[in-house]
Amino acid sequence: xxxxLARNKQVGTLIALMALVCVLMLIFCPGSYFTxxxxxxxxxxxxxxxxxxxxxxxxxxxxxxxxxxxxxxNLSGLTAALILLALIPEGTEASAEFTAVALIxxxxxxxxxxxxxxxxxxxxxxxxxxxxxxxxxxxxQLFTGLVYGITGGPAVTGxxxxxxxxxxxxxxxxxxxxxxxxxxxxxxxxAFILHKTKLGREIYYLGTNxxxxxxxxxxxxxxxxxxxxxxxxxxxxxxxxxxxxxxAAKSSNGTSYTLLTILIVVLGGVHPDGGKGDVVGVxxxxxxxxxxxxxxTLLHISQDVKNFANGALLILVLVCVMLIRKVEEKKKAQx
Amino acid sequence: MNRTxxxxxxxxxxxxxxxxxxxxxxxxxxxxxxFLSPATPINLCRAGLFTFCFALCExxxxxxxxxxxxxxxxxxxxxxxxxxxYDRGILPDNGLYFVLxxxxxxxxxxxxxxxxxxxxxIPSLIATLATSSxxxxxxxxxxxxxxxxxxxxxxxxxxxxxxxxxxxxxxxxSYPLTVLIFVPVVLAVVMALILRYTMGGRGLYxxxxxxxxxxxxxxxxxxxxFTTYIVSGLITSLTAVMYVILMHNASTTxxxxxxxxxxxxxxxxxxxxxxxxxxxxxxxxxxxxITLVQNHLNMLGIDTRWQTxxxxxxxxxxxxxxxxxxxxxxxxx
Numbered sequence: 001x002x003x004x005l006a007r008n009k010q011v012g013t014l015i016a017l018m019a020l021v022c023v024l025m026l027i028f029c030p031g032s033y034f035t036x037x038x039x040x041x042x043x044x045x046x047x048x049x050x051x052x053x054x055x056x057x058x059x060x061x062x063x064x065x066x067x068x069x070x071x072x073x074n075l076s077g078l079t080a081a082l083i084l085l086a087l088i089p090e091g092t093e094a095s096a097e098f099t100a101v102a103l104i105x106x107x108x109x110x111x112x113x114x115x116x117x118x119x120x121x122x123x124x125x126x127x128x129x130x131x132x133x134x135x136x137x138x139x140x141q142l143f144t145g146l147v148y149g150i151t152g153g154p155a156v157t158g159x160x161x162x163x164x165x166x167x168x169x170x171x172x173x174x175x176x177x178x179x180x181x182x183x184x185x186x187x188x189x190x191a192f193i194l195h196k197t198k199l200g201r202e203i204y205y206l207g208t209n210x211x212x213x214x215x216x217x218x219x220x221x222x223x224x225x226x227x228x229x230x231x232x233x234x235x236x237x238x239x240x241x242x243x244x245x246x247x248a249a250k251s252s253n254g255t256s257y258t259l260l261t262i263l264i265v266v267l268g269g270v271h272p273d274g275g276k277g278d279v280v281g282v283x284x285x286x287x288x289x290x291x292x293x294x295x296x297t298l299l300h301i302s303q304d305v306k307n308f309a310n311g312a313l314l315i316l317v318l319v320c321v322m323l324i325r326k327v328e329e330k331k332k333a334q335x
Numbered sequence: 336m337n338r339t340x341x342x343x344x345x346x347x348x349x350x351x352x353x354x355x356x357x358x359x360x361x362x363x364x365x366x367x368x369x370f371l372s373p374a375t376p377i378n379l380c381r382a383g384l385f386t387f388c389f390a391l392c393e394x395x396x397x398x399x400x401x402x403x404x405x406x407x408x409x410x411x412x413x414x415x416x417x418x419x420x421y422d423r424g425i426l427p428d429n430g431l432y433f434v435l436x437x438x439x440x441x442x443x444x445x446x447x448x449x450x451x452x453x454x455x456x457i458p459s460l461i462a463t464l465a466t467s468s469x470x471x472x473x474x475x476x477x478x479x480x481x482x483x484x485x486x487x488x489x490x491x492x493x494x495x496x497x498x499x500x501x502x503x504x505x506x507x508x509s510y511p512l513t514v515l516i517f518v519p520v521v522l523a524v525v526m527a528l529i530l531r532y533t534m535g536g537r538g539l540y541x542x543x544x545x546x547x548x549x550x551x552x553x554x555x556x557x558x559x560x561f562t563t564y565i566v567s568g569l570i571t572s573l574t575a576v577m578y579v580i581l582m583h584n585a586s587t588t589x590x591x592x593x594x595x596x597x598x599x600x601x602x603x604x605x606x607x608x609x610x611x612x613x614x615x616x617x618x619x620x621x622x623x624x625i626t627l628v629q630n631h632l633n634m635l636g637i638d639t640r641w642q643t644x645x646x647x648x649x650x651x652x653x654x655x656x657x658x659x660x661x662x663x664x665x666x667x668x
Contacts, residue, residue: 065460128658133402133460134608138650141595145644152640251643259468262461272458308472311465318457318465 010269014284021291025298032298040175046290047183048167048245049257050283051238053264054190055231057282060265061194062227063207063274064125064132070257071143072117072235077243077253078147080110080163081156090158099162106163111236117143118232122225147251155248167245179241186237190230191279199226207274256307263314264289271321348605348660352620355652359627367634373501377510381581383626385590387519388574389597390604390618391526392567397601398530399563400543400610401452401459405444406571406597407590408470413440413572415474418483418585430489437572444470445568453560474587482586490580515577522570527615535559543610599646600625603653625649 025033032038052069059066087102088094094102117139124135170177194200202223205213214220243249268285270277296306344350364370389406396403417436420426426433444466451462497511530536534554542549542556550556579585604621606613628645637645 124654128655130654130658131608134602134654137595137598138647138654141599141647141650142644145641145647148643149638149641152638259464262464266461272461302476304472304475306472307468308476311468311472314461314465314468315451315457318451318461319455322455322457 010281011284014268014281014288018284018288018291021288021295025295028295029298033295036175038294038298040177042290042294043175043180044167044177044245045294046286047179048238048241049254049260049264050183050286050290051186051234051241052257053261053268053282053286054186054279055234055238056261057265057268057270057277057279058190058194058203058227058231058234059132060270060272061207061274061277062203062224063210064224064227065136065262065272066121066228066231066235067133067136067258068117068121068140068143069231069235069238069261070254071140071147072114072232073239073242073257074147074249074251074253075117075143075239076110076113076236077239078150078156078249079113080106080240081159081243081249082150083109084159084163085156088160094160099160102160103162103166107240110240111233114232114234114236114239115229116232117235118229119225121232122228123221125228126221126224144251147249151250153250155246155250157248159244159247163244164247165244167241182237182241186234187279187283190234193230194279199223203227204275207276209275256303256310259307259310259314260289263310263317266314266321267317272318348656349614349617349620351656352603352605352617352624356620356624356627359624359631363627363631363634366636370631370634372503374503374508374510377499377501377512378630379623379626380512380516382630383622384513384516384519384581385574385578386593386596386600386626387619387622388522388570388577389593390600390622391519391522391615392570393597393601394604394606394613394615394618395526395539395563395567396459397606397608398539398543398610398613399560400546401560401563402598402608403448403463403564403567404460404594404598405448405463405467405470406567407593408467408474409441409444409568409571410575410578410590410593411587412444412470412474413437414575414579414585414589415478415483415587416440417576418486418579419478421487422483422485428487428489430487430493433487433490434573434576437576438569441568441570441572441575442565443568445565445571448568449561449564452564453557471587471591478587480587482584484584486579486583493580494583513581515580518573518577523615523619530615535562539563540611543612545611595650596625596629596646599650599653602657603649605657607657621653 052073055069056066083106084102087105088099121132121135121139124130124139125132165178167177167179171181194203202213202218205216205218206220206223206227210220242253246253264285265277265282266272267288268277268282270282292309293306296309360370389410392406393403414437417426417433417440420436421428421433426436447469448463448466451457451466452459455462493515494513496514498514498516500509500511502509530539538549538554538556538559541552541554542559546556575590578589582589600621601613601618602608602621603624604613604617604619606618625646628649629642632642632645633639
């Protein structure tokens with residue numbers, strides 16, 4: 001079923017592109033790109049949207065899409081912020097034990113909210129058979145609307161310093177930020193789910209041929225609910241990170257991430273029709289996007305141009321994917 | 336009309352929508368008798384004008400089985416580029432040139448969408464998302480983000496032309512109804528005729544229902560799809576010009592965020608994301624419901640901060656209604 005050669009090609013292309021970025025940066029600004037400081041700043045940035053990209057990947061492999069991820073991210077981030085503020089109001093000091101408990105409670109609540117949001121998506125998609133695109137577009141509006149309604153517009157701020165440390169702190173004595181191990185754990189868990197569990201196999205089958213998977217006895221309702229729940233939990237993780245990173249929860253955080261995650265996932269070898277792609281490709285593509293984004297920042301290129309470039313890159317990648325597919329189909333037809 | 340037919344009529348999507356709109360209006364009117372003043376329909380027309388025009392584009396795309404999320408960005412480009420050119424004195428003081436430049440912008444991005452979706456076969460959501468990003472990125476980078484208000488004198492004249500003006504006797508406020516209301520009316524009539532009576536119009540429904548079948552029957556499906564995106568781009572830019580005239584302002588993000596409103600109006604109005612469905616009447620009712628909810632939520636005593644959520648709930652309602660009417664299609668992802 002899997003074509004090892006095609007996968008190696010994908011990995012090879014991504015590594016070649018990363019090398020290309022390195023060479024270009026070596027020419028244009030060697031002084032600031034290849035420094036420890038820059039490497040450190042990169043390590044802080046990518047886990048936030050990298051984790052979101054894994055959620056998008058799961059849904060796309062299952063033949064769907066999750067446009068509500070940014071909404072889930074903001075809703076669960078807000079949940080964490082509100083619970084934390086209720087436990088430790090702004091300006092008050094709490095003991096280390098109590099702070100730890102508060103952090104754990106608020107994080108678990110955020111993940112729960114993410115899971116519930118995902119279950120809601122999965123239920124509508126699996127039970128009613130409504131296209132994933134429409135369901136998640138609708139729930140994006142609902143989740144964003146909830147956040148906006150609760151906050152009333154302005155950001156919720158004033159969380160305790162320990163919360164800020166989650167995304168901005170480093171492990172004592174090293175330059176490794178906390179977010180890096182979080183990213184690695186998420187990566188391993190997603191890889192485990194996809195490749196070692198029954199759910200993972202079902203996700204691939206569902207994306208490859210929905211009808212066939214129904215007739216082969218897969219409970220599609222359960223599978224889609226679990227898929228979108230996992231994606232929702234990942235949205236929750238990301239929500240904690242972005243809220244901690246910006247130290248603010250509001251409805252308009254990270255709105256450019258929808259396009260960015262789709263770009264990452266497609267670049268990582270996941271086909272929008274489903275059934276194809278794996279963690280290795282997407283991880284490499286997350287790193288590649290971080291390298292590119294960082295290069296843009298160092299070259300003083302504005303966010304607008306970045307958005308433009310992301311859109312253009314997405315189209316370019318998809319055109320390549322479609323052309324390769326056409327050539328392969330022709331080859332098959334000749335045989 | 337026999338009984339089953341009339342029963343089907345009274346429980347159809349359209350009629351359910353009418354009931355909901357009536358129920359909402361009655362509740363609002365009971366709480367706020369001011370709702371019954373002639374100012375309300377005039378306000379609704381003004382507020383729903385843009386949503387309806389955009390919804391017409393979206394409907395066309397949805398009938399072919401696609402979705403378009405790029406029209407806010409395309410609209411912003413086609414209102415801002417001529418504005419900047421006029422501001423810098425490159426365009427003469429002539430409304431016609433302004434409109435032409437706007438249409439050109441709409442055409443370019445409509446072409447881009449068309450090529451991506453119909454010839455390169457990129458899924459329409461992803462293609463239009465990318466187009467949107469390209470358009471707004473390009474706009475902010477190339478022309479800056481300043482709000483502009485200077486516009487051709489012809490536009491000011493159009494702005495002052497009103498069909499009727501209702502003056503509220505109690506407050507003395509006047510509510511003018513602009514002549515531009517004819518633009519969506521004409522658009523809707525022309526579009527309805529094309530969709531109903533021309534081969535191309537029937538082809539759009541056919542390809543939305545079943546692409547391969549439409550191709551085998553002999554419809555030039557690629558060309559039809561391509562044309563749809565171009566027409567959609569052109570109508571979008573026309574609507575953007577109307578926005579400039581009525582709002583006396585153009586900014587790079589003026590229309591952003593409108594896409595959900597418009598998609599909600601279409602879906603509630605009976606368009607299906609899987610294609611082949613959608614009528615002008617349905618979209619009109621959908622727009623009416625969305626505009627009502629948007630403008631009169633506060634009359635029900637609900638804070639305007641819940642507006643986004645309200646639009647989401649309307650959209651959810653539309654999504655569920657459509658899928659329940661179509662019968663439960665279990666076993667999909």
